[in-house]
Amino acid sequence: MLRLKFNQEGLIPVIAQDYRTGEIRMFAWANEEAIEKTLQTGYAHYYSRSRKSVWKKGETSGELQKVIEVRVDCDEDAVLYIIEQEKNRACHTGERNCFFRDPEGREAKRVLPFEALQRLQEIIRQRLEEMPEDSYTVRLYKEGEDRVLQKFGEEAIETLIALKRGIPEEIRAEVSDMFYHLILMLTIRGIGIEEVLQELASRMK
Amino acid sequence: MLRLKFNQEGLIPVIAQDYRTGEIRMFAWANEEAIEKTLQTGYAHYYSRSRKSVWKKGETSGELQKVIEVRVDCDEDAVLYIIEQEKNRACHTGERNCFFRDPEGREAKRVLPFEALQRLQEIIRQRLEEMPEDSYTVRLYKEGEDRVLQKFGEEAIETLIALKRGIPEEIRAEVSDMFYHLILMLTIRGIGIEEVLQELASRMK
Numbered sequence: 001m002l003r004l005k006f007n008q009e010g011l012i013p014v015i016a017q018d019y020r021t022g023e024i025r026m027f028a029w030a031n032e033e034a035i036e037k038t039l040q041t042g043y044a045h046y047y048s049r050s051r052k053s054v055w056k057k058g059e060t061s062g063e064l065q066k067v068i069e070v071r072v073d074c075d076e077d078a079v080l081y082i083i084e085q086e087k088n089r090a091c092h093t094g095e096r097n098c099f100f101r102d103p104e105g106r107e108a109k110r111v112l113p114f115e116a117l118q119r120l121q122e123i124i125r126q127r128l129e130e131m132p133e134d135s136y137t138v139r140l141y142k143e144g145e146d147r148v149l150q151k152f153g154e155e156a157i158e159t160l161i162a163l164k165r166g167i168p169e170e171i172r173a174e175v176s177d178m179f180y181h182l183i184l185m186l187t188i189r190g191i192g193i194e195e196v197l198q199e200l201a202s203r204m205k
Numbered sequence: 206m207l208r209l210k211f212n213q214e215g216l217i218p219v220i221a222q223d224y225r226t227g228e229i230r231m232f233a234w235a236n237e238e239a240i241e242k243t244l245q246t247g248y249a250h251y252y253s254r255s256r257k258s259v260w261k262k263g264e265t266s267g268e269l270q271k272v273i274e275v276r277v278d279c280d281e282d283a284v285l286y287i288i289e290q291e292k293n294r295a296c297h298t299g300e301r302n303c304f305f306r307d308p309e310g311r312e313a314k315r316v317l318p319f320e321a322l323q324r325l326q327e328i329i330r331q332r333l334e335e336m337p338e339d340s341y342t343v344r345l346y347k348e349g350e351d352r353v354l355q356k357f358g359e360e361a362i363e364t365l366i367a368l369k370r371g372i373p374e375e376i377r378a379e380v381s382d383m384f385y386h387l388i389l390m391l392t393i394r395g396i397g398i399e400e401v402l403q404e405l406a407s408r409m410k
Contacts, residue, residue, distance in 0.1 A: 001310075002308055002310045004308070013218050015220055015229060017229060019319075020318060022227030022228075022317070022320065023227075024220060026278070039308065069307070070307060071304040071306065071307060072304070072306050072307065073303040073304050074296050074298050074300070074303045074305070080304045082317065091279050092279065093279050098280075098283075099278050099283075099285045100279070101207065101276065101277050101279075102274070102275060102276060102277065103206055103240070103275055104206060104207070105207045108274060110274065111406035113224065113225060113402035113403045114227030114319045114323065114402070115319060115406075116402040116405045116406040118318075118319065119406070120405060120409065149365055152364075152365060152368070153361075153362075156361035156362075156383075157358075157361075159357075159387070160357060160358050160361070163354060163390045163394065164354055166394055168394070168400075171394060171396055172396070175391075175401045175404075176401060176404045176408065178361075182364070182380065185368045186368075186376070186380075189373070190373075191373055194318040194319075196380045197318035197319070197321040197322065198321070199377040199378065199380075200381040200385070201316035201320075203381065204316050204321070
């Protein structure tokens with residue numbers, strides 16, 4: 001075990017990053033006991049400086065964090081938990097993560113590139129659950145899976161043509177259209193986009 | 206401006222996350238001056254506790270961090286810089302980021318789902334630069350762009366068939382193959398996958 005450098009209060013900073021989306025769910029502190037409990041149980045534990053005790057994230061809220069991997073920084077004075085967030089509201093405010101404002105206090109919820117496919121799938125899942133009638137996703141879904149496949153095929157061919165023509169705006173737009181229809185079809189098949197990305201990642205070992 | 210909560214030493218923890226890959230490049234501290242300089246200049250500044258002074262990341266190494274966005278956590282006692290990392294070795298050890306070990310001290314470099322497409326493109330770019338003869342990417346590239354487009358088209362059709370058949374392993378494999386050929390072609394066209402993902406993200410506003 002690396003010798004983690006705890007500060008004078010016996011604490012070390014912990015970043016909790018979502019395995020699926022890459023978003024920083026929260027930032028907190030851990031003492032040695034919290035780190036040990038995390039490693040032993042596979043669920044994120046922290047130390048509360050106000051309550052002066054170790055706590056298991058989600059014990060009351062249900063927002064448990066299953067720990068996929070723990071990483072330590074070069075100086076051994078910061079820790080990264082790579083987690084799967086149960087439910088989807090990691091912040092005590094009810095937000096999906098704690099970093100939802102800019103320094104002016106305004107909402108900072110722009111979707112970042114690395115989370116775009118995953119967040120799109122969340123939206124698609126929500127549409128298919130709530131079935132709002134004015135949604136393109138819902139209308140297409142109701143036309144049946146062969147119609148979704150046909151649209152995916154069309155967008156793949158349009159992507160191919162755009163790639164051949166070589167105009168960047170066109171390429172970005174057509175690939176985006178293809179991604180949308182691909183993710184809709186993956187969702188219908190019950191496959192998370194992160195499962196595909198994990199397969200791709202595993203080939204890069 | 207939110208009232209950031211600096212600690213007794215006048216410092217606040219800062220997480221630097223890569224805009225493109227989502228990886229945590231580093232964890233460091235800032236004082237009020239460092240935060241102000243970051244906001245004013247658009248480049249990441251931190252406070253060095255050992256040198257007792259504000260520093261601009263990359264000033265000597267060239268590993269500058271262009272700040273795309275600054276976010277503050279719910280308690281106003283932690284800051285997130287969303288950055289574009291110039292060059293690609295953010296850690297002073299020469300690693301691409303500071304979190305490259307597990308608690309046992311072993312290398313922890315598994316590619317995570319959210320960074321898979323971007324890391325794949327980095328590998329493809331490297332192959333096309335170094336042109337190793339035993340590389341599939343290099344051989345395909347040498348057969349010309351129409352051949353790459355043809356392979357992308359084949360893999361898109363195989364993806365469509367796999368989606369129709371509905372076998373998860375097959376779907377994951379075929380989508381991965383399609384992604385690889387798509388990214389090779391995007392690379393040939395000089396387009397970063399993050400530009401496509403950004404386009405997709407912008408539709409989710």
